[in-house]
Amino acid sequence: MTVLGYVANGLVFSSIIVLGSIGLSLVYSIADFANFAHGDTMTVGAYAALVTFGAVGGLGGAVLGLPYGFFLALLVGIAAGAVVAVATERLIYEPLSADSIGLLITSIGVAFVYRAVIQIGFGADFTRFEIGALRPIEWLIPYGIRVTRHDVAIVASAVVLVVGLHVLLQYTDLGRKMRAMADNPTLARVSGIRTRRIRYWTWVIGAGLAAAGGVFLGLFNQLSPRMGFNLLLVIFAAVILGGIGSVYGAMLGGFLIGMINQLTPLLSRLGEVLPLVPDGFGIPIGIEYANAIAFVIMVAVLLARPTGIAGEEAV
């Protein structure tokens, strides 16, 4: 595969990571804890979509190789993720009198419950959406890019969601309130913002985007009860790289981590890829360490610049 091919794959994978990392970052800044159940929220969304798609079927036409029914399933998945997250907030997190560490530990319990319920319902095996696999797009193959129309749909949908979030945050009342609350919850409350309601909306948006990411992950790879948990640390890496609490940082961090993840195979062939480097040169790190690289980057960022790329300097 050529460099362009890897970049194209990286773009698709990045889209999924970006969707996951935005929600994690939002919850981190507004609910003020590291939510270890975020990965499993993605799984919830994916399985809700799987069930819906199985029930409604294709519904006639198709866009980018994806039947209409799939988009309906996507919406249901997003709604399911949001509902589950808000219910969890109401039933579990809200009555809790715990600091952010207590909430973090609780969220691990929440993650286990989500995953266990899904595994009891669907078994531990891998499944797929009942959508036939597509051949790579013909006219891109000469460039060494092997992406299907499904991949294009993933990137396009992610862009739509991200732009929608940007508009929401910058130009609506809710967005302004959310930004105010992320900045200073007490001040926001004093100014008359109903912080509890904003927290619910944060969960809706964060979990909804995560669920969308989960549906796309299921389309990109496969579905399994562990799919979200396995991705959780990569998403954490993206959030930390971008700067915790910054939505735009999370987008950038997600993009970079997704790219690095998919470009790992190039490390051993650096000589062929880069100019001015001798041909045989390469860093002997295989694709099996793609996640490990992300984790090491995460720790390095935490040490060198805990505020991340987009974060402000520590106060």
Added chain:
Amino acid sequence: MSLVSDPVAWASELTRPETWVLASSVAFAVALFGALVVGALGPTYFLFLVGLAGMYALLSFGLNAQWGFTGLINFSVAAFFGVGAYGAALLTADASPVAGGFSPLVGLVVGLLVALVLALLIGIPTLRLRADYLAIASLGLAEVVRLVVLNERWLTNGSAGLRGIPSFFAGWPVLSSFPETMPGLRITVVPGSPVVLETPFWEAALNVVVIVAFTLGTYAVLRRVHQSPWGRVLRTIRSDEDLARALGKHTYAFKMQSFVLGSLIMALAGVFYTHLNLYVGPGDLDPITTFYVWVAAILGGSGSNRGALFGGIVVVTIREGTRFLNDLAIPVDPAPLRLLLIGVLILVVMRYRPQGILPPQRELIWPAARSSTEPATSPETGVRTRRAPEPTADADERDVDTAAGVSEGGTTDRTGGERDE
């Protein structure tokens, strides 16, 4: 006030949760013994379970030294457990790709050394981090360790794991052949289902001896350490790191020491696991092990070693007990059910009893200061000599407070208020 000399007074001093835990433990033990006698539970498997419970208790002790004492959120328990197990296995197993065939004692030392190096490697960068960052970073680094163990086939045999591991006493004078030389026993309590004690039983019995020795030794060390001036500094760091710093303590060094101590204990559990299970694979480094140990620690009560022991037993009951549910005609796959139980347990504990079932109370108080019959004396070390010439009754009470030290609120209360009447 000991159990032997004055059982009534000892029992009347128990707090409500202590009574509850004691009662349910006794009931559980009686139930297990009953199952053993009637032959429903194989004695060898029972001893395996005891070994496993001891192993989880040891792991929770290790986590306690980090989280319970110092407040370090270490999510890399599985990594330390794993390198301890792999360190021991690689040196002792016949099929080891690198060394192999050494005495298990060498394996023990190497397992601990590898864990020491790993603790420094993980601790040096991450212990400076904020608590929640430490959690994420340590989980990430534990995954890196798991990926290395999984993929470096030349070193670890990859996903196939390591087999051919001898028992812990291989090469010892008498004990190495002890299981074979012991006669096979056949005890018939209930007609038709005799209890058979043969070589595997004696092997398992030796394992129990090892884990009991490890656990008791660690418990004694941690108890002593917890009450020592060093332990008091750790507890101060846990409740307020800035305060510890303001008192002139080099908190980073203390955190590192407690991190290394805890990691070594976890590796010790790993070494034991190697000789208990006789097989080690990359699956043993799965993060779920970390969370099992966390459940044991927070359920028992952070900072409480008795609680860790209790939590270890509960976790093993969940882990192994779910296997039997299918026998009871409950058609649920045990793996997700286990996960569900663990998850619900975390939620319930965090909601209703975040301090755990047996939070540290008397454990924190210097033993001499605890009994109301003897006059309280200061601990020999760590307390500055007082200027006052003769300790009076009032001073004694103050002494108790000093010994209780910078513990969380509530402990001094109990000693000062109720006991001194």
